[in-house]
Amino acid sequence: MKVRHIAAAILAATFAASCGGPQTTTNKETGLKDAVGDKFLIGTALNVFQSSGQDTNAVKVVKKHFNAIVAENCMKMEEVHPSEDVYTFDKADQFIKFGEENGLTMTGHCLIWHSQCPEWFFVDKDGKQVSPEVLKQRMKDHIYTVAQHFKGKLKGWDVVNEAIVEDGSYRKSKFYEILGEEFIPLAFQYAHEADPDVELYYNDYGMDNEGRRNGVVKLIRTLKERGLRIDAVGMQGHMGMDYPKIEEFEKSMLAFAAEGVKVMITEWDMSALPTASRTANISDTVAFKKALNPYPDALPDSVSQVWNARMKQFFNLFEKHADIVDRVTAWGVSDGDSWKNGFPIRGRRDYPLLFDRNYQPKPFVSEIIKENQTSNK
Ligand code: XIL
Numbered sequence: 001m002k003v004r005h006i007a008a009a010i011l012a013a014t015f016a017a018s019c020g021g022p023q024t025t026t027n028k029e030t031g032l033k034d035a036v037g038d039k040f041l042i043g044t045a046l047n048v049f050q051s052s053g054q055d056t057n058a059v060k061v062v063k064k065h066f067n068a069i070v071a072e073n074c075m076k077m078e079e080v081h082p083s084e085d086v087y088t089f090d091k092a093d094q095f096i097k098f099g100e101e102n103g104l105t106m107t108g109h110c111l112i113w114h115s116q117c118p119e120w121f122f123v124d125k126d127g128k129q130v131s132p133e134v135l136k137q138r139m140k141d142h143i144y145t146v147a148q149h150f151k152g153k154l155k156g157w158d159v160v161n162e163a164i165v166e167d168g169s170y171r172k173s174k175f176y177e178i179l180g181e182e183f184i185p186l187a188f189q190y191a192h193e194a195d196p197d198v199e200l201y202y203n204d205y206g207m208d209n210e211g212r213r214n215g216v217v218k219l220i221r222t223l224k225e226r227g228l229r230i231d232a233v234g235m236q237g238h239m240g241m242d243y244p245k246i247e248e249f250e251k252s253m254l255a256f257a258a259e260g261v262k263v264m265i266t267e268w269d270m271s272a273l274p275t276a277s278r279t280a281n282i283s284d285t286v287a288f289k290k291a292l293n294p295y296p297d298a299l300p301d302s303v304s305q306v307w308n309a310r311m312k313q314f315f316n317l318f319e320k321h322a323d324i325v326d327r328v329t330a331w332g333v334s335d336g337d338s339w340k341n342g343f344p345i346r347g348r349r350d351y352p353l354l355f356d357r358n359y360q361p362k363p364f365v366s367e368i369i370k371e372n373q374t375s376n377k
Contacts, residue, residue: 043068156199168215208244
C-alpha cells in the first residue's frame with residue numbers, strides 16, 4: 001500500500017470499528033476517489049470559475065470525486081508574469097486556497113512552455129531578440145519567483161511542457177532557438193534551487209508516439225546523468241476515438257518507468273468527435289461542417305458506448321500499472337468545461353470528460369464506482 005494512503009486506511013478502519021463494524025458504503029457517499037482508493041491520486045483541472053468557488057455544481061463534483069487538482073490556466077507564464085516586472089498571483093492564490101480548504105493535492109502547471117508564454121520574454125525593449133544570457137536570467141527570475149511563491153503548497157511542478165516533437169528532436173521554440181537543448185536542464189536546475197522539496201515533472205502530449213517516447217527517455221537520462229532532479233513524466237492523455245493505440249501508450253508508460261521516474265496521466269480527456277486538424281478549412285460546405293460537428297445536441301448511444309468502453313480500457317490500463325502510476329488527472333470537470341469544445345476547431349460540441357454537462361458521472365465512471373462497492377462487500 002502506498003504510504004500516503006496508510007494513514008487514511010487506519011483512520012477509516014478505526015472509524016468503522018468505533019461504529020460497530022465495517023460500514024456499508026452507499027452510492028451517495030462513494031466517489032470516484034474512494035473507488036480508486038490508494039492506487040493513485042485521481043485529479044481534475046480547474047478553471048478559475050471553479051477554483052473561485054462560483055461554479056457550485058462543479059465544486060460539488062470535485063469534492064466528492066477527486067483528491068487532486070491542477071490549474072487549467074491561471075499558473076501559466078502569461079497569467080502570472082504578464083510583463084517583466086509584474087507578477088499577478090491573485091487567481092492562482094485563490095486556486096491554492098480552494099485546494100487547501102478541501103484537502104486536495106495540488107500540481108503546478110507549468111513553469112516553462114512555448115505556448116501561453118508572453119512575448120516580452122524573448123525580446124528587449126527595442127523588440128530585438130534577447131541573448132542567451134538574458135533569456136537564462138529571465139527564466140531564472142521567473143522560475144525562482146513563481147516556485148518560491150507557491151513553496152510548500154504544491155506536490156510538484158510541470159517544469160517543462162511540450163518540448164519534444166514526434167521525431168524525438170526538440171521543438172523549435174524560442175527557448176530552443178536561443179538556448180538550445182540546455183534550456184531544459186536549466187529549468188529543472190532553477191526549479192530545484194527555488195524549492196528543493198517540490199517534485200519536478202516533464203510533461204508532454206502524444207506520448208504514445210515512438211519517436212517522442214525515445215526523445216523523452218533520452219531527456220530523462222540526460223537530466224539524471226547530470227544529477228538533476230526529475231520525479232515523474234506527465235503523459236497528457238488527450239485522446240480521441242482512434243488514437244492513441246493502447247499498446248503504444250502502455251509501451252511509453254513502461255519505458256518512462258524503466259528510467260526510474262513515476263508516470264502521471266496529467267491531462268486526460270477523449271474527444272468523441274471525428275479527428276480533425278486545426279488547419280482544416282471548415283468554411284467549405286455545410287455538409288463538411290456537419291461532419292466535423294456531428295452531435296450538436298447529444299451524443300448518440302452507439303457512440304457513447306464505444307467512448308465509454310475505450311475510456312474504461314484506458315482506466316484499466318492505469319490500474320494495471322498502479323505501481324508506477326502516481327496520479328491520473330482529467331483535463332476539466334464536466335463536458336461543458338472542456339477546452340475540446342474549441343480545439344482544434346472552434347464551436348464544436350464535444351463529450352470528452354468524466355462528467356457530462358449535467359455533472360453526472362459517465363457510465364464508465366459509475367461502473368468503476370459500482371465495481372468498487374461490490375469488491376468492498
Ligand atoms: C489549454 C486550456 O485547457 C485552455 O483553456 C487554454 O485556452 C489553452 O490551454 N496542453 C497543456 C494545457 O499542457 O495547458 C492546455 O490547456 C491543453 C494542451
